[in-house]
Amino acid sequence: MQLNSFDEWSPLKEVIVGSAENYTSHERELSFDLFFHDNIAKDNSSRSEWYYPRLTAAADGGPGAGAASGSGSGSGRKSIKQRYVDELNEDLDGIVKTLESLSVTVHRPMSVDAATARVETPAWAASVVPPLNVRDNTLILGDEIIETPPMIRSRYFETQFLTGIFNDYFRRGARWTVMPRPLMTDASFDLDYARTSTVGGPTEPIADPRPSPYDVGFEMMFDGAQCLRLGRDLVVNISTANHAMACDWLERHLEGRFRIHRVHRLSDSHIDSMVLALRPGTLLVRSEQVAEKLPEALRKWDLIVPPPAEGNNFPRYDDDDLILTSPFIDLNVLSVAPDTVLVNEACPELARTLERRGFTVVPVRHRHRRLFGGGFHCFTLDTVREGGPEDYLD
Template sequence: MQLNSYDEWSPLKEVILGSAMNYVSHERELSFDLFFHDNIANDNGVASRSEWYYPRLSARGKAVSAGSGRKPIKQRYVDELNEDLEGIAKALESLSVTVLRPLDVHATTSHVQTPAWESSVVPPLNVRDNTLIVGDEIIETPPMIRSRYFETQFLTPVFQSYFAQGARWTVMPRPLMTDASFDLSYARTANIGGPTEPIEKPQPSAYDVGFEMMFDAAQCLRLGRDIVVNISTANHAMACDWLERHLEGRFRIHRVHRLSDSHIDSMVLALRPGTLLVRSDKVAEQLPEPLRAWDRIIPPAPGGNNFPQYEDDDLILTSPFIDLNVLSVNPETVLVNEACPELMRTLERRGFTVVPVRHRHRRLFGGGFHCFTLDTVREGGPEDYLG
């Protein structure tokens, strides 16, 4: 099919679902801890998990902090994640959605290197993050985590196929990603917490150029010809400037500020025109004025029974609100984690058909159904929903 995706709810025809093959570890270093700042800094309410730090980088890009390095992920979690991904694929196919998959990371591909640094490699699991689909255009966004720098290359066969059918394909400027590239102001000033070792003088590099564009597509809420963008750092603002110039005349950009450290899709999602699934009224009141008039579905607060119990050495990467990260198949049908009966009942009371799907370890791998998928073909067009 030809690439066509303008919003979050129109009838879904084709989607990319991420891969977790050979997912073995997280690498704790500056970019990783900044990206997951809100959740690692706050320790998700678990007092025993106090290992938040900013590992320094040597001039060669080697992590040298005593606590830095790769944090292994237990194989049983990876196996269960792969089982759940297959379950997501089957659920979507049962709803007549074509499911595409990226290339798997080969077991021999353990790290990547640039002139400025080297890092481990993670699989293309949260495929929403580094690619923004706007109508008939693929836009690869500038990554915020070093280990994900080349992640979109695993989607190359899919993107080539869409390009052959007429899609536009754009890559935003790629950052050098030295320590000096990162705006640390959010981590220093956000009231959720702060680093135990604030970086006042980031490690210098021969490749320092100052702040650079770093931005994830999951910071965007697509609403026809309008795109709401969450901005929390100078890195995000620079990327949003680029988007505004690139999309001028085709899309309108609406900036919101510091809804979270980065992503918007566990804060608010549009389930259909006029209806938002939103974490709280406080979040909704920070949205553009036309969206404040939309109906709000505020899910019940998640409880401990919604999640597996983890050990002290398991790294929790998301807030308990991760299951707000649902996927709309059409304006009436929503994929929801089967571990969330309260959320399912809430949506059903508002007239939605809920498709329960298993997803156990979303807090360990940083994503829900919306994160794991990239909708490439929906029936909708560039309608004006905000007036």
Template sequence: MMLNSFDEWSPLKEVVVGSAMNYTSHHRELSFDLFFHDNIAGDNSARSEWYYPRLTAGGPGEPAPSGTAPIKQRYVAELNEDLAGIVDALTALGVTVHRPMDVDAGTVEVRTPGWSASVVPPLNVRDNTLILGDEIIETPPMIRSRYFETQFLKPVFQRYFAQGARWTVMPRPLMTDASFDLSYARVSTVGGPTEPIGDPQTSCYDVGTEMMFDGAQVLRLGHDLVVNISTAHHAMGCDWLERHLSGRFRIHRVHRLSDSHIDSMVLALRPGTLLVRSPSVRDKLPEPLRSWDLIIPPAPERNHFPSYDNDDLVLASPFIDLNVLSVSPETVLVNEACPELMRTLEKHGFTVVPVRHRHRRLFGGGFHCFTLDTVRQGGAEDYLS
């Protein structure tokens, strides 16, 4: 089918589901720690910082950890089992599923003139690509390890391009330490105290703050896009989108609704209905969305999540399971570990498809993160006028 995806809920026809093959480690460096600032920790049942754990286990003034943080391969094996289950569930619902290329086991490093980092497989495929109607937009990454991640989706993108899709790449950042706006990490106190990111190092390739922006910062509502902005590099990316999309889409900025991604704070399940983390989300939404119905599920419970060891990095908050995937305005994929969320959605008239997803906090993504919808039946409707 031709590339066509304008919203988050229209009947889903084709989708990309990410891959975790040969996922071996996280690389702790400035871009990684900055992106996961609100959540990163060795979380386990013995820790008291359950909501937003601290960045480091040390005291004030101690530097953040750096270097390679290995991932236990039993978690990766179970993640790949769960990804196969997502594929099976979508296929059973009549959706055509595409997969990216797997990372070869011999590909271990990303390198540019200014830095190097461990490679990350194309798992959270929502992040570095934005599908707007008949256009693929590769967005400028915020984590160095993911700099070339969209290359693994090239066979999928080439097929859509051959069928007539537009294909655009936003400007790529140099991503030296000076490229990053550190203000959010230095002043944010969401969920409790967090330590600041360390001082950036200078480089001969410094050009100042650069454009860095993820597709998952955008809530697509037909003709309208709601974009979360928390840093200067987000704002630059949104500036680019406004100029590039002028006359085709309306952009509505929201500020610091979350650190970056919008899709574990608010998702549109159908016209007039939003799934949100808390009632306070309404106050930050554009005025036309404040009249939509809000579904606010019960707070997640501890027993919904596996227990991890002290050396396991937890990359997502307990609210990650709000990151559901709509297959149609009536049907939603939900983590089977969340019976309260499933009952809440059923009370609002949705058909819930439970699917297993165990290690979403370790790998920083739910069903919406792990998928990139490329063909939906909807068009550029005006839902906000």
């Protein structure tokens, strides 16, 4: 089928589900800690609260080409226990089977080869992350694939694992655009959000960025998961100068086709565990306070605020396991149709709330969502839905 995806809820026909093959570690460096800093600072029992990692010199003494490393005890590569990866792969297979049972065609990206350990650019090197949270680095708008400028160094080439799928859609008529790729030196990152929003502030001083011959100042860095797609309207979360530059690019690129509505600091980056549109006129929101930051037209929609969990719905983890997402990650549901939603089977309170509002809930297992930074919405990239460029905010 031809690429067609304008919203978050219309009947789903085709989707990409991510892969976790050969996921071995997280690399604690500047871009990683900036992206996950809220939860690294708050939710991990053994941590350096917040630190300023540096780009090391290359092995031959040249500047800027070495691995990113940190000055605090939390720096460096953080191994992931294999049993978690095995169970994640089991759960991903379960998501695929569930979607196929609902008559959705599922595509899978190429897996990271075990021999591919690192990525390098002229400015830095980092470990490779598999294409698991495929929502992040691609924005599907109607018949266009837009690869967004990555926010984490280790994910710089992640969309290349989706190239075969994108090629097929391009051959069938899709537009395919790549936003400008950032150099991602230390000086590329706007640190203001991290400096001002972490409760209590950083416990270690944030020094000036280390100079690099490739410094150009702030650059575009932005994820597709910062956007809420509503037909011809796009709600975009802006928390840094990096996000704002990317949104400027989107506004110019999409002029006349889509309307962009900016919200500011709704979260540090992604908004799909803060607010999701389940159908026209209905939002799933973390809290009413979140809804107050949305555009006025959306504040008139019906709000579903799920009750707190009655028990601990998450697995127990060791002190050396790195927690990357908030306890609200299970709001990250996936709509298969305006009346059908995939929900984590570990969240009966959310399921009952949605059922009372007329939704059919499809329970699916996903155990380690706090370790791998994503839920059902994050793990999937919907490429074909029945909806079009409707006006939902007029």
